[in-house]
Structure formats: C-alpha cells, structure tokens
Amino acid sequence: MGGKGMTWILVGVLALFVVSNSLFIIKETERGVMLQFGQVVTPDLKPGLHVKIPFVNSVRKFEGRLLTVDSTPERFFTLEKKALIVDSFAKFRVADTLKFYTATNGEEERAMALLGQRINDGLRNQVAVRSIQEVVSGQRDQLMEELTEALTDVAFEEYGVEVLDIRVKKIDLPPDVSESVYRRMNAEREKEAREHRALGQELAEGIRAAADREVTVITANAYRDAELIRGEGDALATAIYAEAFNADQEFYSFTRSLRAYQDSFQNSGDLLLIQPDSNFFRYLKDPQGGK
Structure with missing residues (x-):
C-alpha cells in the first residue's frame, strides 16, 4: 500500500472520529444541557439527534423520569412538645435543566440531599403546629398537601425541579417513649379486661341465680301437680274398689x-x-x- 492510500485511511479514521464525537442522542427519558468550556450554551436539549463541536462542547444528561428522594427519618416535636419519628419520601422530576445543573452540577444525589433537607424542614414546621392526633390521623393528608404546595415553588426556583408529591411513610414514637406508652396502654387494656370480666361474672351469677330459681319453681309446681294427680288417681281407685266391693x-x-x-x-x-x-x-x- 502506497503513501497515498495510507493518507486516505488516516483521513477516514479522523473523519469517523470527528463525526462520532460530533453527534449525540438525547433519549425520550432524558434531559440534557450543552456546555462550551464549562458554560451552558444550550440549556434544554430536546429528545433526538444533536450535533456538537468536538473538544469544545460537552453534554450533560439527566434522568427525565420521576425520581424518588427517600428522606432520613427525623425526630420532630408536635404542638404538645411530644417527640415523633417521621419517615417520608417525595416524587420529583427535573423541570428546568439550567437551574438544575447550576444548583447541583447535574448530580442527582446532591439534588436528593438538598431536597431531602428541605422536606425535613417543611415537615418540622408542619408538625410543630399540630397535635399528635392531627399528625397521625386527623390532618395527615392536609399536612402533606400543604407541604407539597409550599415546597414546589421553592424547589423549582432553587433547584429547577418539580415536586409532584410528598408522602409520610411511617410515624413512630421514639424508642424511649414507645416503651412507656406500651406499658401504659397494656395497663389500661388489663384494667378494661378486668372490668369486662367482673361485669360478665356478675351477669353470669344473675343468670345462674334466675335459672336456679326457675328450676325450683318448676320443680315445686310439678310436684304439686303430681300430688294432685296422684290424689285424684287414688280417690278414683278407691271409688272403683268400693264400687266393686259393694257390687259383690x-x-x-x-x-x-x-x-x-x-x-x-x-x-x-x-x-x-x-x-x-x-x-x-x-x-x-x-x-x-x-x-
């Protein structure tokens, strides 16, 4: 192979390298930004085939689907200054790629950490103005709706993400409080059980006494009726014997x-x-x- 053929091969390889580094694809499930020497030049790349300048432009891709941030369980205090351990999670997605890249450098883990801290702060404020009953059952849905509404605007402005839903997975008492609460509940249930047993025993004694009294009355009436029938039978037998004796x-x-x-x-x-x-x-x- 001559020098001219080798040159064409090198040109072809170089062209292939340039083309492969100039074209990139954004999938339907992805979001992306194009950078030029570290600066964002195209903030929101649409799904499809795109062209960039090799060694000048770079592309950062993000997950475009729903993401889940699972917050660390935190201890919050209610309106009555009672401690609760609240475990929550949130669903969010990238809405503004420029703000998201600027705030988190395109790192999902960093975005989740920042958003998780915001969620815990919001939960702390919401729990602090409610009683235990309201947090656990009475206003639980309202608490999550208000927190989602309040956090959506802040998260979008600061991190470029849209918070779609915040849910409380579990609400527990702290371990040091759970044991005392369990003992108190156990004592209350035992007291209630004793009261039910005493009431049942009282009712049973009343039913048993009424049954014994009824048995006595029935037996006495039966004995009376039997004696009457026996007396009538004896009288009838005596009359028959007397009649037979008088006949012959x-x-x-x-x-x-x-x-x-x-x-x-x-x-x-x-x-x-x-x-x-x-x-x-x-x-x-x-x-x-x-x-």
Whole structure:
C-alpha cells in the first residue's frame, strides 16, 4: 500500500472520529444541557439527534423520569412538645435543566440531599403546629398537601425541579417513649379486661341465680301437680274398689284371697307359720268361704 492510500485511511479514521464525537442522542427519558468550556450554551436539549463541536462542547444528561428522594427519618416535636419519628419520601422530576445543573452540577444525589433537607424542614414546621392526633390521623393528608404546595415553588426556583408529591411513610414514637406508652396502654387494656370480666361474672351469677330459681319453681309446681294427680288417681281407685266391693262383696274377698295365696306361695322354699283354723285358709277349705 502506497503513501497515498495510507493518507486516505488516516483521513477516514479522523473523519469517523470527528463525526462520532460530533453527534449525540438525547433519549425520550432524558434531559440534557450543552456546555462550551464549562458554560451552558444550550440549556434544554430536546429528545433526538444533536450535533456538537468536538473538544469544545460537552453534554450533560439527566434522568427525565420521576425520581424518588427517600428522606432520613427525623425526630420532630408536635404542638404538645411530644417527640415523633417521621419517615417520608417525595416524587420529583427535573423541570428546568439550567437551574438544575447550576444548583447541583447535574448530580442527582446532591439534588436528593438538598431536597431531602428541605422536606425535613417543611415537615418540622408542619408538625410543630399540630397535635399528635392531627399528625397521625386527623390532618395527615392536609399536612402533606400543604407541604407539597409550599415546597414546589421553592424547589423549582432553587433547584429547577418539580415536586409532584410528598408522602409520610411511617410515624413512630421514639424508642424511649414507645416503651412507656406500651406499658401504659397494656395497663389500661388489663384494667378494661378486668372490668369486662367482673361485669360478665356478675351477669353470669344473675343468670345462674334466675335459672336456679326457675328450676325450683318448676320443680315445686310439678310436684304439686303430681300430688294432685296422684290424689285424684287414688280417690278414683278407691271409688272403683268400693264400687266393686259393694257390687259383690263375696267375690271381692275371694279374689283378694287368691291374690294373697299367689303372693305368699310364689317360692317353694317359703314357710308360712299360721294357725290352721285361721281365716286366711277359709277359701282353701271351703270355696264358698265358710257359708
């Protein structure tokens, strides 16, 4: 290969190098600025293919999608001077690339640190004018809405970012306070449990006494009714016996004697000591009963 061919190869390589360093792409999910010797010349590069001057211009790209800043849990004091540990996070995105680059040098971590400090300061101010109940449940949504609204303008002016939402993940009592609160709550629940048990025992005793009383009344009424029925039955039986006896006294005596014989001589080993001329044997001696 001659010297002329080598020259063309070198020219081609140099041209390829210049073109590769002159063209760059901004993706749809990115934001960017073009610098010229460290100074911003194009503050907001749109998505697409762009051209720069090699060794003169440089490009800084930023994330264009939503970013999350997870703040460090902080101790805040409520209106009653009660301490709370509040853990929060925020959603933001780069809105003004020039302000963002100027304030953070294009570093997302630095932007998150600055924004996290702002969020904690805002939370401290919001918690300080509310009670524990309002912070935890009563005005929690209102607190986050007011903080988001107040921080949006400040974050945009200072850092070039748009704060879309701030949320409180968790609110806890400090460890030194949690134990005492737990013990107090446990004591209150035990007291309430004892009161419920005492009330239940009192009700149970009342129900048991009423049941025992009802059993006694029912048993007494049943015994009374049984005695009345038994008395009526005995009276009816006596009347039947009297009527039968009056109808044929001799036959009645005969059947009673036969029943007495049957009951007396059921077993072969039974002995009966009685006078032979006793009235007990009169139907054995004479079927007519001695007539």
